[in-house]
Amino acid sequence: MHIQIVLFDGFDLLDAIAPYEVFTAADMYSNENITVELVSAEGKRMVTSGVNHLQIQASSKLDLTSKGIILVPGASGSVHDNGPESIPIKLQQATETELGNLLKEAIKKPDILLSTICGGSLILAMGGLLENRHAVTHHMGMGLLSAANAIPVNARIVDDGNIVTGGGVTSGLDVALYLVERELGPRIAHAVEQLFEYERRGTVWRAEGNIPRENQQENIIETRSDDTLIKPDMNFDFQGKWDTTISTPIGTLSVLLNFTIKDGQITGTAKQGEDHVTLDNLVIEGNQLKWAMKVLKPMRLNLKFIVSVDGYNMIGEAKAGMLPASKLVGHRIS
Missing domain, CATH: 3.40.50.880 (Class I glutamine amidotransferase (GATase) domain)
Structure with missing residues (x-):
């Protein structure tokens, strides 16, 4: 051996x-x-x-x-x-x-x-x-x-x-x-x-043998009533297309983001090269926008984003586990 x-x-x-x-x-x-x-x-x-x-x-x-x-x-x-x-x-x-x-x-x-x-x-x-x-x-x-x-x-x-x-x-x-x-x-x-x-x-x-019976107490999902759900702040103007750059320790990513609100629902998409993905868990908290997104380059990672918008400028960061936070900057193009 x-x-x-x-x-x-x-x-x-x-x-x-x-x-x-x-x-x-x-x-x-x-x-x-x-x-x-x-x-x-x-x-x-x-x-x-x-x-x-x-x-x-x-x-x-x-x-x-x-x-x-x-x-x-x-x-x-x-x-x-x-x-x-x-x-x-x-x-x-x-x-x-x-x-x-x-x-x-x-x-x-x-x-x-x-x-x-x-x-x-x-x-x-x-x-x-x-x-x-x-x-x-x-x-x-x-x-x-x-x-x-x-x-x-x-x-x-x-x-x-x-x-x-x-x-x-x-x-x-x-x-x-x-x-x-x-x-x-x-x-x-x-x-x-x-x-x-x-x-x-x-x-x-x-991954062998009997699967343990799950602890029901650990699987309780905390839910909010409709009264406590975070409502989109219409004064927080983030809708439109954004040309952004994410500076990671292993390379720079160029990502085109697109945000919309329809019938009170926030949706977003991202384009990285030829890859298109839908943004997950997109929410507004105060004057910040948060979401999760899978990137494929330079490595496959699920990133968590938090950004702020000031007029036509966007700034924030992306995080994946213990990796250093990556700075995001962008500007509105439409």
């Missing part, structure tokens, strides 16, 4: 090194030959981690001809700003390297199992590889999984066939031990647990 752990600039050390040690230890107990490599999309090089910029040697290029496991760690950095050291920016930058293309090819290969730790799931999600797939990541990134049309599952480990994802940073131990159990059996995994004096946490979620 061959395991390739992918390093990229800004990667989290524990996400990569904890699984590396687990797989290396498993080799001591297994009759099957187990090899573990630290690789990069670019090939042999020193890769700078996100932890104090510590550098680790990647021994070779990620090899898609080698069957086995490819494990993608998350990033380490700030979660409180949108600067170059922020985790979302580092994850986005990783998708823009050759790694993004290699992962798209890897997921198509039947003899490769893709696994992720923490923010590594978001690298797959940003590349459109988790659409309609069950997955987990760090709790702060679960909203972005939803925005990328994945199916978030609040579990320590989620096994969705050829993709196995893990939660927060320490889940690297748990994911690696589960993969050892899945590929080599529980006795080998138990031996590694005893060596490390660590017991794997949580139940691995799989």
Whole structure:
């Protein structure tokens, strides 16, 4: 069994090194030959981690001809700003390297199992590889999984066939031990647990078995009476066509918006290139307009918008999970 752990600039050390040690230890107990490599999309090089910029040697290029496991760690950095050291920016930058293309090819290969730790799931999600797939990541990134049309599952480990994802940073131990159990059996995994004096946490979620009876209390939807529904403010003049630009950290989007009110109902559409979509959950709150919209480029995301209008000018922002807010500016053209 061959395991390739992918390093990229800004990667989290524990996400990569904890699984590396687990797989290396498993080799001591297994009759099957187990090899573990630290690789990069670019090939042999020193890769700078996100932890104090510590550098680790990647021994070779990620090899898609080698069957086995490819494990993608998350990033380490700030979660409180949108600067170059922020985790979302580092994850986005990783998708823009050759790694993004290699992962798209890897997921198509039947003899490769893709696994992720923490923010590594978001690298797959940003590349459109988790659409309609069950997955987990760090709790702060679960909203972005939803925005990328994945199916978030609040579990320590989620096994969705050829993709196995893990939660927060320490889940690297748990994911690696589960993969050892899945590929080599529980006795080998138990031996590694005893060596490390660590017991794997949580139940691995799989789309198998009986579906739990839903908690009715959790499914109660709060509704408003007609008296409390937000009424469109006719003094808030947003109707018409708007030429807008959305400045995201991964590219600029040009979107043509069109808003109308008919019989008291607000409707809106958006055109991005040749793609036309209907705006969802369009409401007015005070002097602000809010809606949700799916964009297809530069990546597939469900964005939530909030904008203000001043005459012929529009300004606001779009947000998707933990990604930095993207500024929207526009002007009325009709």
